[in-house]
Amino acid sequence: MSEHNVKQNHATGVRHAQVTRDLMEGIASGRFPVGSLLPTEFELCGLYGASRHTVRVALDELVQLGLVSRRKRAGTRVEARTVPGSYRQSLASLEDLVQFGTARAREVQSTGEVTADPALAEALGCAAGSRWLRVSSLRLNGQADAPPVGWTDVYVDPAYADMPDLARTSPAILISTLIEERHGRRIAEVHQDVAAVALPDRLAGPLQAEAGSPALRVVRRYLDPAGEVFEISDTIHPAGRFTASSRLRRGRE
Amino acid sequence: MSEHNVKQNHATGVRHAQVTRDLMEGIASGRFPVGSLLPTEFELCGLYGASRHTVRVALDELVQLGLVSRRKRAGTRVEARTVPGSYRQSLASLEDLVQFGTARAREVQSTGEVTADPALAEALGCAAGSRWLRVSSLRLNGQADAPPVGWTDVYVDPAYADMPDLARTSPAILISTLIEERHGRRIAEVHQDVAAVALPDRLAGPLQAEAGSPALRVVRRYLDPAGEVFEISDTIHPAGRFTASSRLRRGRE
DNA sequence: GTTTAAGATATGTCCGAACATAACGTCAAG
C-alpha cells in the first residue's frame, strides 16, 4: 500500500519483535491513528512477510502492552486501542498514550545526569552506584483544567546521550524501542512493579496534591538479553487521578 | 439463571482453558508443589491429548496470571512459580499463592449477603442495586511476626451459595474456576484495576496500619461470555507491605 | 421501515512439523 519506507536499521532480534516494534512506531507516529483499525492479520502477514502465527505473537505483545485491543470483527480490522476518556487506562499505555493525541501535551521539566541516590536506587531496583541520564516529565490528561495525572522520571544508560532529546518528542514507551533500533540493544524483558506510596514533597507542587497523600508508583525496567537493565521509568500518580487497568485473561474490549 | 449444584465436569470452554484450569488446580492442590517443576510441554501434550501449541497457550495464561514462570531449561522442566520470600509478588498470584504453602494461614473474617452500598458499588464497578455474597479474609505472609499484607473481600453471585464455604479452603484465584466447573459459567475475561487509596478506617485495626495512610487497591472482575460479572475480588494492601510485579514482555524469571 | 435471514469476513482455536537457542549435565583437560 503505502510507500512503506523500510528502515532496515538493525533487523534486531526475532521476527515477531520486529513486527511489534514497527507497529508500535506506526501507532506512535500516527500512521495508525489511535482509534483506527490496523490491517488484518493476513494483510500484516503480507506486509512483513511473516506467517500468521508470528503476526499474532506480535499482536499479543501489543495487547499485553495495552496498545491495541482485539475483537472478532468482520469486513474490518483490528482496532488500535483508543485512548480512554477517563483516567482509567492501561498500566503500560498510560504514560505513553496520554501524549499520543496531538492535543495532549506534556512538559519536560529537567534533564541531567544522575549520580547515585541510595534510597532512589533501591526503589528503582538498580545498583547503588549506577549513573543514569534522567528525563522528567509531567503527565497531562489533555484537558486544560484537569490536574496532572502523574510525574515520570525516565532513566537511561549514559551511553545513550541522544535519548534525552528523543524523549522530548517520542512517547516514553518507545524510548527502549529506539535504543533497540539505534544502538542494537535488544529488549529481552520488561518488568513492572506497582506499589502505593506517600506523595513525595518535591512532587506535591507540580502534581497539585498534598504531600504524603496516597499515590501510585509504577516502575518499569527494561532488560537486555544479558539481564542488564538499560532503562528505567518511574511514574507517580496521585490517588484518584489514575486507575491502572489490565486484562488478565483475554477478552474483548 | 439456572442454579444446579451439579458438579459434572462440564468440559467447559476451549481446550487450552481446560488445561489451564487443571494446572491451576494442580498447583493449588499441591499436586505440583510451589517451587517444583511442571511436566515438560511435550509431556503435557501427552497428558492432555493436546498439541504443543495448545499447551503453550495454556502456559501463557498461567504465566500471565503469575502462577508459573518459564525459562529455557535442559533435561528439566518448567518451574512452578515459587512464592517469593519478600513482599514482592505478582498481582495475580499474591492473594492466592500467599496461602498456597501449607504453613501460610489466613483468617476468614465474615460472610454474608451484601446489599447495595453505592460508594462500594462504584468502586467495584458494578450496578448500584446488585447483591453479592461476601467473604472477607485477612492476608498473611506466613511469618508469624509480620503484619498482614492485605485484606480481601470476595463477592460472588448469590446464586452460588456453596462458594463462601469453598472460599475458606480454596485459594481465592480458584473461586471463579470452581464456579466455571461446578456451575458451567465460563470465564471469558478477567479485568483488573489497580489504584492508590487512603486506608479505610475499618481496616486500620486488622491491617495494623494508620487510617488514611497510602494503600494499594486491587479490584478484579470475572466476566462470563455474555459480559456479565459474576465475581469480584477487592484487595487492599497497606503501603510497603506489597509490591505488585508483572512481566510486560516475556522473559526469564 | 423494521426485522430476519443469509452470506462474507476476520479472528479464535487447534493441529503438525522443523530448526534455533539457551541451559544443563557430563566428562576430559588443566
Place this chain on the structure above:
DNA sequence: CTTGACGTTATGTTCGGACATATCTTAAAC
C-alpha cells in the same frame, strides 16, 4: 578441584494448514 568443551534437552521461534465462531454486511421478508 576447577575449568572448559561438548552433547543433550526443552523451550523459543517460525512456518504451514484447517475448521470454528463471532460479527459485519447485505438482501430478503414482514
